[in-house]
Amino acid sequence: MSDIRRTILWVIFGFSLVLLWDKWQIHNGKPATFFPSATPVAAPAPQHAASTSTASAPGAVPGMVTPNAAPVPGAQDKPALPHERVAVETDVYRLQFDSEGGTLVFAELRKYADLADKSRNFVLFDQSPSRVYLPQSGLIGAADPSGWPTHKTPMRLMPGPRTLQDGQNTLSIRFESPDLGGVKLIKTWTLKRGAYDMQVRHEVVNTGSTAVAPQLYLQLVRDGNKPPGESSFYSTFTGPAIYTEAKKYQKIEFKNIDAGKVEIEKSATNGYVAMVQHYFASAWLLPEGTPREFFVRKVSDNLYAVGMLTSLGTIAPGASQAVEARLFAGPEIEKMLEALAPGLELVKDYGWLTILAKPLYWLLDHLHKLLGNWGWSIVALVVLLKLAFYWLNAKAYASMAKMKAINPRIMEMRERLKDNPQQMQMEMMRIYREEKVNPLGGCLPIVIQIPVFIALYWVLLSSVEMRNAPWIGWIQDLSSPDPYFILPLLMTASSLLQTALNPAPPDPMQAKMMWFMPLIFSVMFFFFPSGLVLYWLTNNLLSIAQQWLINHRMGVPLRLNLPRFKG
Numbered sequence: 001m002s003d004i005r006r007t008i009l010w011v012i013f014g015f016s017l018v019l020l021w022d023k024w025q026i027h028n029g030k031p032a033t034f035f036p037s038a039t040p041v042a043a044p045a046p047q048h049a050a051s052t053s054t055a056s057a058p059g060a061v062p063g064m065v066t067p068n069a070a071p072v073p074g075a076q077d078k079p080a081l082p083h084e085r086v087a088v089e090t091d092v093y094r095l096q097f098d099s100e101g102g103t104l105v106f107a108e109l110r111k112y113a114d115l116a117d118k119s120r121n122f123v124l125f126d127q128s129p130s131r132v133y134l135p136q137s138g139l140i141g142a143a144d145p146s147g148w149p150t151h152k153t154p155m156r157l158m159p160g161p162r163t164l165q166d167g168q169n170t171l172s173i174r175f176e177s178p179d180l181g182g183v184k185l186i187k188t189w190t191l192k193r194g195a196y197d198m199q200v201r202h203e204v205v206n207t208g209s210t211a212v213a214p215q216l217y218l219q220l221v222r223d224g225n226k227p228p229g230e231s232s233f234y235s236t237f238t239g240p241a242i243y244t245e246a247k248k249y250q251k252i253e254f255k256n257i258d259a260g261k262v263e264i265e266k267s268a269t270n271g272y273v274a275m276v277q278h279y280f281a282s283a284w285l286l287p288e289g290t291p292r293e294f295f296v297r298k299v300s301d302n303l304y305a306v307g308m309l310t311s312l313g314t315i316a317p318g319a320s321q322a323v324e325a326r327l328f329a330g331p332e333i334e335k336m337l338e339a340l341a342p343g344l345e346l347v348k349d350y351g352w353l354t355i356l357a358k359p360l361y362w363l364l365d366h367l368h369k370l371l372g373n374w375g376w377s378i379v380a381l382v383v384l385l386k387l388a389f390y391w392l393n394a395k396a397y398a399s400m401a402k403m404k405a406i407n408p409r410i411m412e413m414r415e416r417l418k419d420n421p422q423q424m425q426m427e428m429m430r431i432y433r434e435e436k437v438n439p440l441g442g443c444l445p446i447v448i449q450i451p452v453f454i455a456l457y458w459v460l461l462s463s464v465e466m467r468n469a470p471w472i473g474w475i476q477d478l479s480s481p482d483p484y485f486i487l488p489l490l491m492t493a494s495s496l497l498q499t500a501l502n503p504a505p506p507d508p509m510q511a512k513m514m515w516f517m518p519l520i521f522s523v524m525f526f527f528f529p530s531g532l533v534l535y536w537l538t539n540n541l542l543s544i545a546q547q548w549l550i551n552h553r554m555g556v557p558l559r560l561n562l563p564r565f566k567g
Contacts, residue, residue, distance in 0.1 A: 081154040090164040090191050101151030102175030102187040107329050113468050115229030133222040135327050139214045144181035153177050169193045182208020196330025203322040206315040213314045216323050218284040219307025220275040224254040227277045236278040240306035244271035249346040257298050267293045273306045274347050279464040281347040285326040331464040348462050356455035375471025382538040406435050466531045478531030487533040492522035494540035
């Protein structure tokens with residue numbers, strides 16, 4: 001059959017199957033067949049991790065090792081420093097620092113619940129047998145085999161307060177390394193009230209008799225596992241990312257690091273490195289204008305690193321030089337990220353529809369300021385979008401109403417001319433011309449709106465504000481599936497009602513597909529976050545109301561076209 005509307009529906013259905021297959025490939029750990037989620041990027045060939053706690057050769061960043069590593073060669077004649085872990089608490093964090101390297105080894109976000117177990121707070125950084133995700137920093141470039149202080153070097157934890165008290169806005173944690181190769185590293189972490197970025201000052205003191213020219217490395221190390229509690233029914237990116245003004249935002253798949261299929265900008269005077277996952281991210285930031293070199297590498301089996309190198313210049317004997325870096329570790333809140341560094345808001349990834357998604361998020365955020373509830377803000381946003389597209393939708397529904405009005409005539413003609421397809425087609429075109437009906441009139445206005453609603457889908461999926469955000473009654477977390485499946489059932493019913501209100505396709509196979517498609521797609525929504533289901537349900541209900549109103553104005557009686565699967 002050459003019915004144009006049937007062709008369009010088959011194209012849409014085929015494209016939907018392609019999308020589903022692509023997501024299934026990703027879910028099963030295979031590369032995306034049609035729509036890869038990240039641009040392949042990589043650094044020079046991965047460097048092998050050092051097996052001791054010495055700094056590696058000049059130009060090589062030390063690898064990740066577990067705590068209590070072997071003593072630093074060249075320091076055995078000095079008194080052993082105690083290995084300590086210190087708990088630190090602010091209004092937004094519960095942290096643990098390790099005296100080995102003065103490294104942050106645990107970060108719990110007090111204002112966010114764990115996705116899998118809502119009785120616990122969300123943990124971002126961790127070092128345990130099942131999970132590794134750490135920020136690390138240290139020095140490289142020593143010609144002395146004993147090396148300079150790295151993230152493996154035992155350091156002295158200096159005394160001071162460990163809790164941010166009421167009325168106090170900052171809290172500092174200070175570590176000092178021993179003298180290694182004529183260099184001492186003083187690492188000071190400064191935490192701020194209400195902030196998810198930490199000031200990390202690296203002060204290098206030349207204690208030797210000759211000038212030194214160290215490089216500071218800042219890296220994020222994590223395993224390649226999917227974050228716990230992440231849904232298998234929608235795909236979000238987990239892995240390293242690099243941003244520069246020249247190359248913009250580049251996501252790096254773990255599998256591409258394994259294969260060595262990476263190309264990144266080697267050096268710049270701007271940009272950052274990050275580790276990204278659904279809702280949360282971490283990033284090392286340097287002052288704008290500071291020269292830096294970027295790297296991505298595999299540290300060991302299922303352990304990856306992304307980082308930067310920056311030179312401290314030549315430091316004369318007895319002199320010192322400092323680099324003020326910042327470490328962001330927190331939720332992907334767009335306004336906060338924009339204020340921290342250029343391009344940092346891109347870790348909240350909207351994909352190829354960013355140009356539409358950003359204004360939609362802006363509008364959603366302002367609606368939330370007005371209404372105070374994210375669920376009602378979603379409803380209000382869909383209402384505003386429906387009003388914006390009202391006349392476009394009105395044309396679509398008017399075309400559908402006309403099709404519905406002439407449908408009995410079309411059905412009678414098809415039955416009468418079923419043995420003469422050519423004449424049937426000519427007669428159908430004649431009826432369309434006489435009744436001034438455009439078969440594409442009901443499809444094109446809807447197709448035009450698809451990018452907007454896909455962009456809104458990504459806004460709702462990516463916004464950390466939906467985590468643990470209640471709507472009404474039984475919906476206490478818009479980022480989790482409906483615990484009683486009420487919203488998915490209502491959405492399925494509304495989709496079927498929409499199908500029943502549309503003119504019945506004259507072709508029996510097309511009619512079957514029109515009923516099967518809502519059922520097929522509704523299955524996925526039983527596992528989607530309730531905020532997304534609320535968005536689709538609201539859109540369906542408003543579409544049904546507008547369709548009924550236009551049919552009523554055109555004098556087309558409200559009649560449900562129930563399925564007929566015989567023949």
